[in-house]
Amino acid sequence: MRLTYKGKTAIVTGASGGMGLECVKQLDQNNIKVLMLDIKGPPRDFLKKCKNTQFKKIDLTKFKNLNSIIDLFYTKHKTIDYLVNTTGVLLFGKDISAVNINFKIWDKVFDINLKTMASLAKIIIPKMKKNSFGSMVHISSVDALVGDNKPQDAYGASKAAMIRLSKSLAIQFASKNIRSNIILPGPIETPMQNRWKNNLKAKKQIANLIPLQRIGVPKDIVNAIMFLLSDQSQYITGTEIIIDGGLTAKP
Numbered sequence: 001m002r003l004t005y006k007g008k009t010a011i012v013t014g015a016s017g018g019m020g021l022e023c024v025k026q027l028d029q030n031n032i033k034v035l036m037l038d039i040k041g042p043p044r045d046f047l048k049k050c051k052n053t054q055f056k057k058i059d060l061t062k063f064k065n066l067n068s069i070i071d072l073f074y075t076k077h078k079t080i081d082y083l084v085n086t087t088g089v090l091l092f093g094k095d096i097s098a099v100n101i102n103f104k105i106w107d108k109v110f111d112i113n114l115k116t117m118a119s120l121a122k123i124i125i126p127k128m129k130k131n132s133f134g135s136m137v138h139i140s141s142v143d144a145l146v147g148d149n150k151p152q153d154a155y156g157a158s159k160a161a162m163i164r165l166s167k168s169l170a171i172q173f174a175s176k177n178i179r180s181n182i183i184l185p186g187p188i189e190t191p192m193q194n195r196w197k198n199n200l201k202a203k204k205q206i207a208n209l210i211p212l213q214r215i216g217v218p219k220d221i222v223n224a225i226m227f228l229l230s231d232q233s234q235y236i237t238g239t240e241i242i243i244d245g246g247l248t249a250k251p
Contacts, residue, residue, distance in 0.1 A: 007081025187242025
């Protein structure tokens with residue numbers, strides 16, 4: 001099946017991360033105008049290979065700045081058709097049990113993971129409504145579904161709240177032909193998991209827990225993102241897709 005795309009423009013947040021970069025590349029290859037947003041820049045020469053893409057450095061928690069940058073993109077292109085929200089932070093060693101966590105860490109994680117999602121919806125959905133078209137894909141995590149005896153409670157709770165918000169947005173704006181879906185990745189080899197580079201034993205142990213016997217790569221997630229944006233998924237909204245090599249299916 002060849003995927004097709006009615007939309008002409010997309011915004012990708014967390015765009016310089018592993019999933020973000022792969023998503024931007026695939027969108028660009030489909031001749032979709034892309035606005036990359038991230039607090040850090042993409043690798044050198046990345047934009048030279050993406051002729052339909054521009055990058056803006058921004059702290060996504062700064063609403064006024066975010067609004068201004070998206071408004072400029074919208075003014076230029078007259079439409080925002082797709083949103084891919086891969087924004088996320090996991091603060092290893094600081095994000096611990098809710099009983100012991102410093103609430104400054106808790107608030108930081110929620111600001112980046114959840115409040116940013118709400119800010120993007122507040123800015124972008126009114127623009128999508130004007131064209132009666134839009135598809136949004138958000139990235140949560142399988143950590144939203146389970147507890148842990150070595151918890152990262154702020155991360156897991158914020159990612160669970162993202163699922164609820166995505167479903168609510170889907171219901172609210174379905175009549176305007178605006179869809180919202182969310183993906184729950186399992187272990188994926190991205191810069192967020194750079195710790196595995198120095199601990200190959202731990203990486204292998206995690207891979208052995210996964211029924212498909214490997215850790216995922218960004219393309220495993222982005223293939224699903226591209227489907228959820230495509231014309232072929234136009235009857236899918238308000239759902240979540242788990243992509244974890246079978247990990248959460250285990251008893």
